[in-house]
Amino acid sequence: MFTLVPRSLISRSAIAGQKGVLTETLRVLKIDDTQKRTNVTGDVISPSQVMGIDHLRDPRLNKGLAFTLEERQALGIHGLQPARFKSQEEQLELCRISIERYQEDLNKYLYLTELHDRNEKLFFRLLSENIESLMPIVYTPTVGLACQKFGLIYRRPRGLFITINDIGHVFEVLKNWPEPNVRAIVVTDGERILGLGDLGACGMGIPVGKLALYTALAGIKPNECLPIVLDVGTNNQNLLEDPLYVGLRQKRSTGKLYDDFVDEFMQGVVKRYGQNTLIQFEDFGNHNAFRFLDRYREQYCTFNDDIQGTASVAVSGLMASTRLTGKKLADNKFLFLGAGEAAIGIADLTVKALENEGLSLQEARDKIWMVDIDGLLALERPEGGLDGHKKFYAKAHQPIKDFAAIVEEIKPSVLIGASAAAGAFTPTVLKAMASFNERPIVFALSNPTSKAECTAEQAYANTDGRVIFSSGSPFGKIVLGDRTFYPGQGNNAYIFPGVALGVLLAGIHHINEQIFLLASETVAKFVTDEDLAKGSIYPPLSAIKECSMSIACEILEYAYKERIASVYPKPKDMRKYVESHQYNHNYEPSLPQTWPWPNPPYIKTRPMEPTKLKA
Numbered sequence: 001m002f003t004l005v006p007r008s009l010i011s012r013s014a015i016a017g018q019k020g021v022l023t024e025t026l027r028v029l030k031i032d033d034t035q036k037r038t039n040v041t042g043d044v045i046s047p048s049q050v051m052g053i054d055h056l057r058d059p060r061l062n063k064g065l066a067f068t069l070e071e072r073q074a075l076g077i078h079g080l081q082p083a084r085f086k087s088q089e090e091q092l093e094l095c096r097i098s099i100e101r102y103q104e105d106l107n108k109y110l111y112l113t114e115l116h117d118r119n120e121k122l123f124f125r126l127l128s129e130n131i132e133s134l135m136p137i138v139y140t141p142t143v144g145l146a147c148q149k150f151g152l153i154y155r156r157p158r159g160l161f162i163t164i165n166d167i168g169h170v171f172e173v174l175k176n177w178p179e180p181n182v183r184a185i186v187v188t189d190g191e192r193i194l195g196l197g198d199l200g201a202c203g204m205g206i207p208v209g210k211l212a213l214y215t216a217l218a219g220i221k222p223n224e225c226l227p228i229v230l231d232v233g234t235n236n237q238n239l240l241e242d243p244l245y246v247g248l249r250q251k252r253s254t255g256k257l258y259d260d261f262v263d264e265f266m267q268g269v270v271k272r273y274g275q276n277t278l279i280q281f282e283d284f285g286n287h288n289a290f291r292f293l294d295r296y297r298e299q300y301c302t303f304n305d306d307i308q309g310t311a312s313v314a315v316s317g318l319m320a321s322t323r324l325t326g327k328k329l330a331d332n333k334f335l336f337l338g339a340g341e342a343a344i345g346i347a348d349l350t351v352k353a354l355e356n357e358g359l360s361l362q363e364a365r366d367k368i369w370m371v372d373i374d375g376l377l378a379l380e381r382p383e384g385g386l387d388g389h390k391k392f393y394a395k396a397h398q399p400i401k402d403f404a405a406i407v408e409e410i411k412p413s414v415l416i417g418a419s420a421a422a423g424a425f426t427p428t429v430l431k432a433m434a435s436f437n438e439r440p441i442v443f444a445l446s447n448p449t450s451k452a453e454c455t456a457e458q459a460y461a462n463t464d465g466r467v468i469f470s471s472g473s474p475f476g477k478i479v480l481g482d483r484t485f486y487p488g489q490g491n492n493a494y495i496f497p498g499v500a501l502g503v504l505l506a507g508i509h510h511i512n513e514q515i516f517l518l519a520s521e522t523v524a525k526f527v528t529d530e531d532l533a534k535g536s537i538y539p540p541l542s543a544i545k546e547c548s549m550s551i552a553c554e555i556l557e558y559a560y561k562e563r564i565a566s567v568y569p570k571p572k573d574m575r576k577y578v579e580s581h582q583y584n585h586n587y588e589p590s591l592p593q594t595w596p597w598p599n600p601p602y603i604k605t606r607p608m609e610p611t612k613l614k615a
C-alpha cells in the first residue's frame with residue numbers, strides 16, 4: 001500500500017536550506033492498483049488527496065516550490081521540482097516582477113490566466129493584494145481586449161460553454177462541470193460585451209473576470225463559482241468569417257427557441273445546484289436583459305448586474321456627491337446619454353432614492369431626462385420607440401436630436417453617460433455643464449476605456465477642474481496646473497461581489513431593489529473627506545474588499561430584519577459569520593490534519609529565511 005523511498009533519493013541538495021534531519025526512511029502515499037487512495041496504514045483517504053505529479057498539476061492543490069520537504073515526500077512529488085523551497089511571499093514577489101516585465105496589458109492578462117490555471121491560491125492572493133494594479137487587467141478595460149482576441153489566446157478551458165444545440169440536454173452539460181458545490185453563476189450570451197457589441201462565445205472572458213472578483217473582492221470560494229456562456233450563435237459578421245472564432249458559426253437563435261433554451265438553463269441550474277444558486281446575468285442584449293429580469297426575479301435567486309449593479313454604484317456616487325455640492329439629490333436635474341440597461345437601471349434606482357427624500361414617484365421621474373440613439377425621449381418624437389421603461393422618462397417636450405443642443409436646453413446638473421458612444425461628451429458639452437453649474441457632475445460610465453463618453457482629462461480640462469467626475473474604466477491621476485485629481489471608478493465591481501456574498505450567506509431567495517439601494521448607501525459611507533478632496537466620489541480600490549464585507553453584513557442584517565433570510569439560526573456576529581465562510585488564499589498544510597504518521601514526524605524541518613529577490 002505504500003512505497004518506501006530510499007534515503008538515496010533524498011539528496012542533500014533537495015533539503016538544502018531546509019536543514020531538516022532525516023531519521024528514517026520515508027514512506028509516501030501511493031495510489032493502489034484499484035485507484036483507491038490509501039495512507040500508510042491502508043485506510044482509504046479522501047479523493048482530494050491527489051498524489052504525485054497530479055498534485056502539482058491541480059491548480060487548487062499546487063503550491064509550487066512552497067511544498068515542504070515533508071509534503072514533497074509524502075505526496076510523491078519529491079524530485080519533480082527544483083530543490084529550492086519558497087514561501088508564498090517570495091512567490092508573490094516573483095509574480096510581481098514577472099508581470100512588470102510585460103509591456104502589453106494583454107500579455108499581463110495571459111500571465112495571470114496562466115497563473116490562475118497553475119496555482120489558484122497564489123493567483124487570488126496576488127489579485128486580492130494588488131487590486132489597484134491588477135483589476136484593470138483581469139477586468140475592464142483589458143478583459144474587453146481579451147474577449148476580442150479570445151479565439152487567438154484561447155489555451156485551456158475555463159467555464160462552461162452551453163450551446164443552443166444542447167437544448168434538451170442542458171442538465172447533462174451542467175453535470176459535466178466537475179464541482180459539486182457551485183453557489184454562484186455568472187452567465188452571458190455574449191450579445192453586448194461591455195460597449196464592444198456582440199462577441200458571441202468570446203464573451204466568456206466577462207463571466208470569468210467577474211467571478212475572479214467574486215473571490216478576490218468578496219472571498220467567495222472559487223470552487224463555488226461557475227462562469228457560463230450560452231452560445232446561441234453571433235450576429236457579428238467579422239466573427240462568423242474569422243477562422244479563429246471558437247463559438248457556433250451561425251446567426252443568433254431568437255424567439256421561442258432561444259427563450260426555451262434559457263428557461264431550460266435556469267431549470268437545469270436549480271436541478272443541479274439547488275434553488276438558492278445565485279445567477280448573475282451579465283452583458284445580455286438590451287432586449288433580453290429586461291425581459292429575463294422581469295421573468296426570473298421572483299422565480300430564481302437572480303439579478304442583472306448591468307441594470308441593477310450599475311444602478312447601485314452610480315446612485316452611490318450621486319449620494320457621495322451631495323457632500324461636495326451641498327445639495328440634496330432632489331435638488332438636481334439628471335440627463336442621461338443612453339436609455340438602455342445601465343441608464344434605465346440607474347434612473348429607476350435614482351427615482352427610489354428621490355422617493356426616500358420625500359418626492360412622489362412622478363416628481364422623481366420628472367427630474368430625469370434621457371437621450372437614446374434617436375435623441376431626447378420626447379413624447380411627440382416621430383421615431384417613437386418609447387417602449388419599456390423609456391416611456392416613464394419621456395417628456396412633453398419638442399424632439400431634439402443634437403446632444404449638445406439638448407444639454408443647452410435642459411441644463412442638467414448631473415450628466416450620466418451609459419451609451420458606449422465614445423467621445424459624446426465633447427468639450428462643448430463639458431463647457432456647457434461648467435457654465436450652468438458650480439460643481440457639474442459628469443459620469444462617463446461606458447466601458448472599456450475606448451468607449452468612454454469622455455476621458456478624465458477632458459472632463460477636468462473643460463470645466464476648470466470643477467467637475468465631479470467618475471468613469472466606468474479607470475483613469476490615472478490628472479494634473480491640471482498646480483492641482484492633481486484622482487477620479488474614482490464608477491463600476492459595478494463595487495457592488496456585485498458584496499451583494500453576492502450577502503445574498504448567499506443569508507440564503508435570500510429573491511433579490512429586491514432595496515438591497516441595491518442598501519449597497520449604494522454602504523459604498524457612499526465609505527467615501528472619506530480625503531477621497532472627496534482628491535476628486536473621488538468612490539472609496540479607493542484598495543478599500544473595495546472592506547466595502548464588499550460591509551455590503552454583505554448590511555444585507556444580512558436587512559435580510560433577518562425583513563424575514564427574507566433562510567439560514568438559521570441567525571448569526572450572532574455578522575462579520576465573524578461572513579469571515580468564517582470566506583476563501584483563504586494563504587497556503588495551508590497539504591497533508592491531512594489527522595496524519596497517521598508516527599509521532600514525531602520523520603522529517604523535522606525549519607522554516608527558511610525569506611530571500612530577497614532582485615528585479
Ligand SMILES: NC(=O)C1=CN([C@@H]2O[C@H](COP(=O)(O)OP(=O)(O)OC[C@H]3O[C@@H](n4cnc5c(N)ncnc54)[C@H](OP(=O)(O)O)[C@@H]3O)[C@@H](O)[C@H]2O)C=CC1
Pocket residue numbers: 192193194195196285286305306307310313337338339340341342343371372373374375417418419420421445446447448451471472473490491492493
Ligand atoms: N460602469 C459600469 O459599471 C457599467 C458600464 N456599462 C457600460 O454602459 C454602456 C451601455 O451599456 P448598456 O446600457 O447595457 O447597453 P444598452 O445597449 O442596453 O444601451 C445603450 C444605450 O445607449 C443608446 N445609444 C447608443 N449609441 C448612442 C448614441 N450615439 N447617442 C445616444 N444614445 C446612444 C442606445 O439607444 P437605443 O435605446 O435607441 O438603442 C441605448 O439606449 C456600455 O459601454 C457598458 O460597458 C454597463 C454596465 C455597467
Ligand SMILES: CC(=O)C(=O)O
Pocket residue numbers: 140193194195283305306446447472491492
Ligand atoms: C462593468 C460592466 O458590467 C459592463 O460594462 O458591462
Ligand SMILES: [Mg+2]
Pocket residue numbers: 194282283305306
Ligand atoms: Mg456588464
